[in-house]
Amino acid sequence: MEKSLKNQVALVTGGSSGLGQSICIYLAKAGAKVAVNYHSDEEGAKFTVDAIKKEGGEAFAVQADVGDEQSVEAMFEKVFNTYNNLDILVSNAGIQKDAPLDEMTLKDWELVIKTNLTGAFLCSRLAVRYFLKRGVVEGISKSAGKIIFMSSVHQEIPWAGHINYAAAKGGLTEFMRTLSQEVANKLIRVNSIAPGAIKTAINEEVWKDEKQVKQLLKLIPYNRLGEPEDVAEVALWLASDKSEYVNGTTIFVDGGMSLYPGFIGNG
Ligand code: NAD
Numbered sequence: 001m002e003k004s005l006k007n008q009v010a011l012v013t014g015g016s017s018g019l020g021q022s023i024c025i026y027l028a029k030a031g032a033k034v035a036v037n038y039h040s041d042e043e044g045a046k047f048t049v050d051a052i053k054k055e056g057g058e059a060f061a062v063q064a065d066v067g068d069e070q071s072v073e074a075m076f077e078k079v080f081n082t083y084n085n086l087d088i089l090v091s092n093a094g095i096q097k098d099a100p101l102d103e104m105t106l107k108d109w110e111l112v113i114k115t116n117l118t119g120a121f122l123c124s125r126l127a128v129r130y131f132l133k134r135g136v137v138e139g140i141s142k143s144a145g146k147i148i149f150m151s152s153v154h155q156e157i158p159w160a161g162h163i164n165y166a167a168a169k170g171g172l173t174e175f176m177r178t179l180s181q182e183v184a185n186k187l188i189r190v191n192s193i194a195p196g197a198i199k200t201a202i203n204e205e206v207w208k209d210e211k212q213v214k215q216l217l218k219l220i221p222y223n224r225l226g227e228p229e230d231v232a233e234v235a236l237w238l239a240s241d242k243s244e245y246v247n248g249t250t251i252f253v254d255g256g257m258s259l260y261p262g263f264i265g266n267g
Contacts (some may be wrong), residue, residue: 003031014093016044016198020226028057066119116168179249196254222255
């Protein structure tokens, strides 16, 4: 693999599993030193770090709750103390706490908003502060910094029974666009990825059940579930100078899920 991220430092939140883990490995293979954030799954983070080191890459694990201001500040401090730099933030950590609105507790509403939306605010705020202060470093990247948010097709597709999640991802979309509008003239690039149904722990009970997979495939014109690597490829591209002119947009990685496939053959 071409070392498109040579001498760059990346912080990936939720790097102990699923999409975050795969993204950490892809960024490291492209030459980035990777700070692998985890919340409670220390083993998972260790797996990610070991996988990177086995391939000759550099990484370390850093614990933090992305929804907690002090915890996020301490995480950034550790990243700067360890690698003395930051070029790429992948704000990926996210959770689901599903229930229809009439049954949803305030606690589950707040936890999802706190993790999926406030987490993006807290992490990107510190990244932007640093990128603004540092600016472009000649010979490293054409941009002063790159931020990638992990959104979802549900930033656009309503999702009954998951109103906290859909509201967080919808909010994240306008957050991302507004931030990009704020900082693009400082050469800071901000974009989102909106995955469809990718096989990770977050939706394990669906893809491990044949019946549910059959139902789900009706929503995916490309007719297969996604793999974490489908998303990691796009994250790598967004993190590199190859996408330099891409600003404030969302790339859907969903096998066509957002194309309203219910309309296929309909009239
Ligand atoms: P996952 O459950 O494997 O990963 C979520 C990660 O977030 C875990 O590593 C978890 O430890 C971490 N996390 C949770 N709360 C945290 C906190 N407070 N602080 C720090 N880390 C925390 O699932 P995934 O599919 O890899 O999810 C990653 C992102 O992708 C999420 O934002 C999710 O909403 C999004 N996404 C996933 C899919 C999919 O089909 N898998 C689809 C659309 C969007």
